[in-house]
Amino acid sequence: MTSNDAAQCRLTSSQQKAVSHIDGPLLVLAGPGSGKTRVITFRIAALIDHGVPPRNICAITFTNKAAEQMRQRAAALGASAGAHISTFHSLCVRLLRRYGAAAGIKPNFSIYDDADQSKCIKAAVRDCQLDTANFPPSRMLAAVSTLKNKLIAPEAFKSRTNDFFGEALARVYARYQRILADLNALDFDDLLMKAAFMLEENPNIAAQLADRFRYLLIDEYQDTNHAQYRIARSLAAAHHNICATGDPDQSIYRWRGADIRNILAFEEDYPDALIVKLEENFRSTPNILEIADNLIAHNKHRKPKRLVPTLPNGHAVAVTAFEDEYEEARGLARTISDLIDAGVAPTDIAVFYRVNAMSRIVEEAFIRARIPYQIVRGVEFYNRKEIRDVLAYLKLIANPADEVALLRIINTPARGIGKTTLDRLANYASRHGIPLHNAVARAAEIEALPKAAALKVATFAALIDKFRASAEGPVGPLVELVFNESGLYDSLRALGPDGRDAIENVEELANSAAGYDGRTEEPSLVDFLQQIALFSDADAYDPSKGQVALMTLHAAKGLEFDNAFIIGLEEGLLPHERTDADDEHDLEEERRLLFVGITRAKSRLHISYARYRTIRGQMLRSVPSQFLFELGIPESALPSDDDDDDDFDADSFDTTRGRGAGSNARRDKAAGLSEGFSGPITRGGEQPSDVAPFTPGRKVRHPHFGHGTIRKLINLGPDSIIEVRFNTGQTKSLLLKYAHLEPL
DNA sequence: CATAGCCGCCTTTTT
DNA sequence: GGCGGCTATG
Numbered sequence: 001m002t003s004n005d006a007a008q009c010r011l012t013s014s015q016q017k018a019v020s021h022i023d024g025p026l027l028v029l030a031g032p033g034s035g036k037t038r039v040i041t042f043r044i045a046a047l048i049d050h051g052v053p054p055r056n057i058c059a060i061t062f063t064n065k066a067a068e069q070m071r072q073r074a075a076a077l078g079a080s081a082g083a084h085i086s087t088f089h090s091l092c093v094r095l096l097r098r099y100g101a102a103a104g105i106k107p108n109f110s111i112y113d114d115a116d117q118s119k120c121i122k123a124a125v126r127d128c129q130l131d132t133a134n135f136p137p138s139r140m141l142a143a144v145s146t147l148k149n150k151l152i153a154p155e156a157f158k159s160r161t162n163d164f165f166g167e168a169l170a171r172v173y174a175r176y177q178r179i180l181a182d183l184n185a186l187d188f189d190d191l192l193m194k195a196a197f198m199l200e201e202n203p204n205i206a207a208q209l210a211d212r213f214r215y216l217l218i219d220e221y222q223d224t225n226h227a228q229y230r231i232a233r234s235l236a237a238a239h240h241n242i243c244a245t246g247d248p249d250q251s252i253y254r255w256r257g258a259d260i261r262n263i264l265a266f267e268e269d270y271p272d273a274l275i276v277k278l279e280e281n282f283r284s285t286p287n288i289l290e291i292a293d294n295l296i297a298h299n300k301h302r303k304p305k306r307l308v309p310t311l312p313n314g315h316a317v318a319v320t321a322f323e324d325e326y327e328e329a330r331g332l333a334r335t336i337s338d339l340i341d342a343g344v345a346p347t348d349i350a351v352f353y354r355v356n357a358m359s360r361i362v363e364e365a366f367i368r369a370r371i372p373y374q375i376v377r378g379v380e381f382y383n384r385k386e387i388r389d390v391l392a393y394l395k396l397i398a399n400p401a402d403e404v405a406l407l408r409i410i411n412t413p414a415r416g417i418g419k420t421t422l423d424r425l426a427n428y429a430s431r432h433g434i435p436l437h438n439a440v441a442r443a444a445e446i447e448a449l450p451k452a453a454a455l456k457v458a459t460f461a462a463l464i465d466k467f468r469a470s471a472e473g474p475v476g477p478l479v480e481l482v483f484n485e486s487g488l489y490d491s492l493r494a495l496g497p498d499g500r501d502a503i504e505n506v507e508e509l510a511n512s513a514a515g516y517d518g519r520t521e522e523p524s525l526v527d528f529l530q531q532i533a534l535f536s537d538a539d540a541y542d543p544s545k546g547q548v549a550l551m552t553l554h555a556a557k558g559l560e561f562d563n564a565f566i567i568g569l570e571e572g573l574l575p576h577e578r579t580d581a582d583d584e585h586d587l588e589e590e591r592r593l594l595f596v597g598i599t600r601a602k603s604r605l606h607i608s609y610a611r612y613r614t615i616r617g618q619m620l621r622s623v624p625s626q627f628l629f630e631l632g633i634p635e636s637a638l639p640s641d642d643d644d645d646d647d648f649d650a651d652s653f654d655t656t657r658g659r660g661a662g663s664n665a666r667r668d669k670a671a672g673l674s675e676g677f678s679g680p681i682t683r684g685g686e687q688p689s690d691v692a693p694f695t696p697g698r699k700v701r702h703p704h705f706g707h708g709t710i711r712k713l714i715n716l717g718p719d720s721i722i723e724v725r726f727n728t729g730q731t732k733s734l735l736l737k738y739a740h741l742e743p744l
Numbered sequence: 745c746a747t748a749g750c751c752g753c754c755t756t757t758t759t
Numbered sequence: 760g761g762c763g764g765c766t767a768t769g
Binding site for chain 1 (some may be wrong): 746758
């Protein structure tokens with residue numbers, strides 16, 4: 001059977017339409033669970049069946065994991081060999097390595113992560129003689145990142161800004177880019193920006209690529225940013241064979257520059273585009289789809305769309321209230337244990353939460369309940385000190401100009417090269433106008449350096465040179481060599497039992513390098529380093545381990561599970577307090593995030609919140625999330641304030657009863673519920689105080705400070721504290737009973 | 745020059 | 760609560 005036969009006999013008519021449209025632009029608007037991934041892989045197979053050589057196909061996915069899966073699925077159809085399947089960032093790394101010379105980029109560039117970037121931006125702020133108090137590095141970095149995502153280069157930004165902050169930012173931005181260039185380093189955003197500019201400024205390169213990648217497929221298009229949009233536009237300009245797939249309702253990366261207009265305006269960019277809508281849902285039961293539908297209907301900035309169920313009714317969705325986060329975790333562990341005892345495979349269970357910090361308590365409960373679990377957090381491994389140390393050696397070996405790496409390890413493990421010596425080296429370097437690593441190489445010639453210090457520096461330089469001599473070829477042996485001969489192993493060994501984990505971690509790194517060597521045709525240190533720099537949390541998920549998966553809602557994107565648990569449905573957590581209560585776009589994104597979580601569930605969905613949660617060491621009363629009241633769940637089926645639930649099953653209900661009710665009715669009901677929940681809160685027979693009009697998001701007036709928006713309410717009965725952001729820009733915490741706030 | 749201990753800062757989501 | 764950076768001390 002050819003892949004096309006397979007497509008013909010098993011795809012729905014809209015899916016077939018998407019698969020068999022060969023030439024020209026195609027937009028696949030695919031709701032959750034609509035079989036989008038299948039459509040893409042079948043489409044790749046169909047292109048090949050149609051005579052397109054695989055190497056002329058380029059598919060872009062959102063994560064490396066998704067790319068790997070797509071490669072496997074395509075291979076199963078006999079269609080993958082030679083097709084390029086990767087993320088935008090990986091593609092850009094390859095393009096910059098291959099063609100970067102045209103943009104002054106050397107192929108062995110380092111990729112800088114947050115920590116590296118932070119060091120560079122601090123140096124840039126300092127170089128510009130600005131105060132880090134008024135110009136916090138994190139702010140500056142965020143601003144620079146936003147500019148890069150919009151493809152605004154330093155010069156362009158400088159000429160278009162005229163206010164005080166903008167001018168300072170322009171100088172910092174330019175200086176930061178200079179520093180990165182000197183260190184032969186690119187940050188994450190540079191990968192996209194430099195690639196986009198390279199394509200636009202070098203028509204010959206774009207032409208070569210258009211010839212190579214004659215068919216372009218881009219998944220999760222709703223989460224592309226402007227830089228990615230421009231790259232896609234360049235790649236497809238010559239042939240318009242671009243197929244974008246995505247779902248505006250699942251756009252959850254606005255905060256990092258994703259621009260939903262890219263998908264909404266696809267038809268304007270490509271007027272001859274065929275639009276295919278995949279609206280049927282083959283994943284979830286109607287019970288689950290209905291609450292997802294009800295929730296997302298509250299977003300105003302969207303085209304109305306319904307999820308069309310294809311499966312029979314299943315388990316009722318459960319909403320449960322717990323006393324605090326410990327009870328919630330215990331209840332979770334109990335319910336999951338029961339499921340596993342009943343024969344459910346742990347792999348078919350997942351727990352989603354808004355912030356990573358929430359994983360710890362769940363983890364502790366799972367350990368006690370002996371539930372096998374994995375926390376899907378890939379980058380954590382690479383953030384360990386010992387791993388960063390080894391990687392710094394490797395980066396310095398691959399890229400001598402990488403001063404951040406150099407400074408990290410020149411005295412790690414301690415080899416007697418202290419601050420004074422470094423100052424003298426830096427001094428020499430700046431007087432001679434040479435980079436620091438050249439000064440290090442010339443230590444013996446530096447008069448300001450005492451003999452003993454010069455010897456230590458020279459010994460270090462010789463060590464790195466020795467490593468460099470073995471840097472060709474497979475990476476695994478190099479990691480071992482570096483670990484053993486740098487002194488890192490000995491220093492960890494000297495720690496005794498305390499160093500054991502660290503040693504094991506480095507050995508795991510060596511294993512992963514060996515694994516890389518095994519699956520790569522021409523392994524190289526530069527390629528290995530660039531690949532692991534792009535490793536993401538979601539990439540760490542391994543379904544074959546037979547474990548319950550714990551992950552953030554963001555990491556859950558693209559996955560599906562028979563049984564899903566979403567915890568912490570509380571104001572301040574989901575929606576998160578850092579989202580601007582005034583900005584309805586921010587709020588809508590939080591709602592989409594929950595929508596994504598809900599629609600991961602195939603059969604059972606459990607939602608929970610805790611009445612009290614410890615925040616920064618303090619146990620505080622929490623307010624149930626406004627989203628709970630938007631699910632269209634009858635009030636009688638939601639936990640009430642004095643329920644003492646201890647199990648997820650306690651408050652299950654049947655959503656199918658509510659089907660057909662008008663959305664207005666639902667909204668009214670939700671509003672009624674909302675007041676009931678955020679109203680007076682009693683605990684242990686305490687006298688209720690009237691905090692009902694003071695929920696986060698509401699507008700108020702203060703006799704002195706004027707109008708403002710409530711950010712947070714810490715409900716302590718008569719001593720409730722309220723945090724208000726006033727229109728003057730300042731945020732104040734006030735004792736509610738003295739504040740004389742007037743609800744508006 | 746190294747280390748320990750303390751202080752103060754930040755604290756969402758991630759390629 | 761956790762981490763990075765700074766200071767004081769050995």
